[in-house]
Amino acid sequence: MSERSYDVILYGASGFVGKQTVQYFAKHAASQTVRWAIAGRNRQKLEAVRDQVGVNVDVLVADSRDQQAIDAIVAQTRVILTTAGPFALYGDAIVDACIRYKTHYVDITGETPWVRTLIDRYHSQAALDGTRIIPCCGFDSVPSDLGAYLIVRYLQQEFQLSCQQVKAYFQAAGGFNGGTLASAFNLYDSKGLAQMNRPFLLNPSANQSPTQIERSHDPQVPFFDADLKTWVAPFFMGVVNTRIVRRSAGLYEDWQESYGAEFSYQEYLKFNEPLSAFGLTAALGLMVGVLQQPQLRSLIKPILPQPGSGPSEQTMNDGWFSCELIGTASDGRKVQATIRDQGDPGNRATVKFVCESALCLALQADELPGGSARGGILTPATGLGEVLAERLRGAGMTVDVYLSSN
Secondary structure (H helix, E strand, O other), X not given: OOOOOEEEEEEOOOOHHHHHHHHHHHHHOHHXXXXXXXXXXXXXXXXXXXXXXXXXXXXXXXXXXXXXXHXXXXXXXXXXXXXXXXXXXXXXXXXXXXXXXXXXXXXXXXOHHHHHHHHHHHHHHHHHHOOEEEOOOEOOXXXXXXXXXXXXXXXXXXXXXXXXXXXXXXXXXOOOOHHHHHHHHHHHHOOOHHXXXXXXXXXXXXXXXXXXXXXXXXXOOOEEEOOOOEEEEEOOOHHHHHHHXXXXXXXXXXXXXXXOOOOEEEEEEEEOOHHHHHHHHHHHHHHHHHHOOHHHHHHHHHHOOOOOOOOOHHHHHHOEEEEEEEEEEOOOOEEEEEEEEXXXXXXXXXXXXXXXXXXXXHHOHHHOOOHHHOOEEOOHHHHOHHHHHHHHXXXXXXXXXXXXXX
């Protein structure tokens, strides 16, 4: 790998989120002597992004469905960062090339049925070769996965205790971009929803205990949470994030680094009063009902943000997110974690998450969990761990773990 021309190639760099990854690398990669380039299917658009950002980097062109062209790009780099979704439509050739050329990979997908296909097709080979394929490195699912991991390790290192459960509580403000909505529509069009509803879809084995199964049903209605002493409701990204956290726990179990024999994970949206919790839950239920009807989907698609578009700069800058996590140890004591940042979670935070994930692989491979030999279809916690947490802190994000005062 050291003989390759680039450390990181940003694929999909002319898309709405892709442009932001170029801006992020322009600001943060130069000082870290990272050799990087941008790539996608349209040279004119890529050159326009390069000129707009004001960077002197190479432009590489390959359609995501042209395997030969994708191979030529993947063979030149140590790490591929891709933001070109829907990934079930545009991601296969890139991952396939990464497996064959032993190139590390990160993306921002939340398409868990597609991730399941990657596990089935590539996990064994990637594990054998030490190739880290790490999907879901955006807002889906870094706060959930990294937060749970940090709580578990804190309990183990500070108190020599295993973890029974972790619960996460989200608050956020921001907007949706067209690429995210396109991925959601594709999930419904491809009948992927039934798979998404499986709580252990991504787990490496089916050996869950009755307690784990009981605690892992997706929440359906709001309720008053005794741990946080506030109202909570189902989080619409919980069907993605919980599957990633459970895969992390399952992989660490296989590697004899268990979170805890009965470990479970769940997450919610946090509200200050019940009316908002019930109102949003009802609105989301209505939206899901609309999306499940093909004719209604076709009617609303044209009026929603299209791929390549998204919130205004002000909306993205004014946005924010907060993820509060509470972990319960085997002796009942509580540990809390907080991950929060300023900036739209679906754009600003996602870009920071995925770019720092790629930089972990490019600059600190020997420090990552499992050492340089670890590979497979991994998760942020199993593939990046504490190294990512430190990089996010260095990038201005709050990432704290502490003993609960409750």
